[in-house]
Amino acid sequence: MDINNIIKLVEGTVVSVGLQVMGALALYIIGRWLITFAVGLVQKALAQQKLEPTLLRFIGNTISVVLNITLVIAILGYFGVQTTSFAALLAGAGLAIGTAWGGLLSNFAAGIFLVVLRPFKVGDFISAGGITGTVEEVGLFVTTIDTPDNIRTFVGNNKLFSDNIQNFSTNAYRRVDLSAQISGAADPKAVAEALKKRIQAIPNVVTQPEVDVVISSFTAVGPVLAIRPYTNNEHYWQVVFDTNMAIREVLGDGTFPAPMPVFGVQHLNEPGRS
8 A cells, every 4th residue: 555545545534434433523512502502492481380409400400411321322332332332341440430429429318308399409508518608509419508707618418317407597587695794783684674675676576486585593693594585587686786786775774783793701700809
């Protein structure tokens, strides 16, 4: 074989491979666009059924993963790879990966249970898995939570599902728990009434249940009051801070005696001394 035939063979091979690569690239671009379009279309149709954002995102992510795997198999088939053999290979690899990455599959299974059982949804303020914050997304493997100090945290679904979950957004209101030390010389009933009247004027404190101001314990200084206004979770911290200020205003305006520790001093005469 002379050099000219070799050059022609190389040129033909390069052209053929180049056309295949360009075709695969075009197939990938078009396929990705169709996947994005299909996922968006499905989510839009489901949104019209007024499904929760949690379920919408989970379904969208699942469809996207399945279609992307299908696209990869189609591109390999375009290059002449036997897709039946590849499917068997993929199944075997999936079994091996599943054995090695059991935690990943447990996160996936937990994600399905979280979507089905719905202990929380996107936008809820929860405490679970050692994290407290607002749920931004329930994904296939992890749940995205924004903490109150605005740190985005990704928590494995299995950790959330296997832990206790506190959902602060489910009920109409929650209780604020504060305390205040008062003097033993003060009238606790008068202090309680003054605190109730002042706290009830705080914005976003609900009228029912009423504000609780009761004696919770005693110290050497005097009674300790438990102060418990109720509010919606959305305004929880505003009510906490405003209630602290109200306590300071009521107990610090001079109407009631300030709690002061009292010490007794006893003088003992020693024998032989006057």
